[in-house]
Amino acid sequence: MSPRSFSANGRDYAASPDPVVVICIDGSEPDYHVEAMRAGRMPWLSSVLGDRLSSWPAHCAMPALTNPNNVSIATGRAPRFHGISGNYIYDVATGTEVLMNDKRFLRIPTLFAAANEAGLDVAVVTAKNKLRRLLGAGLVEDGPYPDGTAGRAPARRGICFSAEKADEATEAENGLGDVLEYVGLPLPSVYSQDLSEFVLAAGVRLLERRRPDLMYLSLTDYIQHKHAPGSEPANAFYAMVDGYAAALDALGAVVVITADHGMSPKSHPDGTPRVIFVEEETEQILAGVDTPIEGLRVILPITDPYTVHHGALGSFASVHLPDGADRDRVAAGLRALDGVAEVLDRAAAAERYELPADRIGDLVVLAEKTTALGRFAAWHDLGQLDAPLRSHGALGERDIPFFVNRALPAPDLVPGGSALVHNYDAFWVATTWLAQHRSEAAVTAATR
Template sequence: MKVKSLLSIAICAIIIAGSGPCLYAQKVFKQQRVIIIMMDGFGEKYYRASAMPFLNQMEQHGIYKIVPSLMPAVTNVNNMAIATGTTPAINGITGNVFFNAKTQKEEYVEDPSLLLTPSLFEKAHNLGIKSALLSVKLKTIEVLGKYADYTLCPECLAVQKDKWANPPVLSDVYSREVNYQIMDAADSLLKNKPEVRLVFIHTTDYPMHMWTPETDSVKVFLSTMDSYIAKLHQTAPDAAILITADHSMNHKTQAWDLFQVCADKHTPVKIVISPEKDRYMKHHKGLGGSAYVYLLKSSDAASVKKTLLGLNGVDAVLTKSEAAAKYHLMASRIGDFMVLGDVNTVFGQLNGVAYEKLADTYRSHGSAYEAHVPLFVYNAKTAPAAGYFTSNYKLAAWLFSDKQASKK
């Protein structure tokens, strides 16, 4: 163990004097390893439509709930919340992209300094607990990877090669296979590196963007994932397995470019941010079920709101403070308005037109209609009771929680 780790444990022990989050977490991780799986896009309909016998066993013998996920119902917001055990109001991550007030531009959330609270990996690191973060997406590793002892993603394998005895071969992010390969890598880590006590796996929702729950292709994918999870349990029977998702998925029929709409209606705005937009455009073309609207000047508020509310497919237009309060968002990182779509409608940039009818096969997320997901807690010896898990971001929050520690 490194001197720094020993030092932090000692400091932790002195400060807490024998009864606090530090010692509680150390007790948990000494007793058992913890596997966290963030199954991207794994809505309940997908679970119910597929043969997943191991997850059924987890449901029966552990905790199983449908819980709210965080809004906007996009990956980064939920992944960062799960990986820190906090809401966006605390961690600052309100989308896959954000409006940078300094540069006055839309930017991708890729800079780790945007995350304002310590991740589970940092907390583990400070206690001398080894962790691993396996993700299909580079952006996850960029923001969260710093304190993880092992990281893995298709785009970052070259940098990490020396750490992996047999570097796994990873397909690209637009495939089902990359998920299997990530699971294989997790299995090998559990087998060969028992000193790694916390393993966080983040899969891709590409299959759910592509296929409805009733499609054979997605059923094969989910059954295969189920057997991989069963395999992890076989390899590490001591380990707690915690699973949740970031959002579910729905077919969408129409898209609005709200910037264009506002310009056309002579109520122009400064910029509209689609929090779902990321570098993986094949998934959803950067369109999602909610949007942040930034005004040119505050006196435009009433007229812009009227324009937005006049659109077919807009469920609600919340002010900054209403949205921050309702969805636990950080007010300084959202627009003057948050626009919420109905179940059929998405928002984003449409290359010069205000409206587009979407293909019959188009599936996406981001609205309140995708903000509920399954949550499983299995074989977790010291986990709190089911009532604790009121949202997906609490999946692993208890591991380092003061309240949990004081209860034990």
């Protein structure tokens, strides 16, 4: 392996002569790009598509949520490897419900840490602060990881900060201080398009001034939760993204644009949320066979500190059953509900969707595209929702965009499926697959 190439979690990443920038547009179903281009709002993407830009059908990891997919992109692997099965889990050992937003939940290092170890300059900018400690492990912070690298300090200082807490970033903790002055923008509101724009502006400024070898820019889905593809707010958002992507391209970067998950409407015609309250339904099934319900716990892994986006209503749920409960009977009862797409036991869900079996429930419930899953009505503060519910989590939100500003053949990394790549192939495509194609092109040219 050449200097500045590196390996991470069983994948080799080739050295790139150009900076590599991966943009993750949170909640970006493919129709957003289609509609924005149709409206003439993404001139850069439209001008390079088919000429020097490749686009392939792609899937996100399951569940179709922010934390699992951002960490999948950051590690190059599915959740069964890195262990982040949602934003939120039930810790059976402690009997507590916890946010998985801390590095201690990671089971493998990030590719950012491996690149940093190899001597590359790495920068990570996220919109929401909940991702910062996960993505910064081994880059600006120590492990721990259970593979023997626990406690090892970063080989060099990378950069990792969030737009949400940009005013609190320091050289010691984030690799860069005075971020607001550096970027030249005020601190954005967490519930705004400005949060994503700050991330992209920071990326352009970092590329202009520092030119990192690898850069990851993770946006927020505030717009996508509120506005459908083709709406004016959505088109304006994608026009903004297009402008910054054009600037990164003009600075010579290999640019990949993908998403952590899609987004779907989940409301009745009158605008009220279309919800199945899984914990209530499970209680009724258990009560019908005189089974105790003590110990029943439904976990909605979409749950995070930003409930104004979605009211903690997604389309993926984990059901932890009481001791002695008839799992098959509960599964059959839930499967019969209108709006439920699939109910799997722990082993089947872990195998089919590459999930860590010890961090999901006895049963996993996936809703249909137009339906959301809740716990019980009183648990959700739906008064926070100021628009008809649009949310994500299951198969209806698995399709995502995947663009790279280089003309490349499609790598079939998902044999037999409707997708050719996953979002977590982004850095591999931008380095190894691109290097391989360049080598093949050079050999072909030399033999002419």
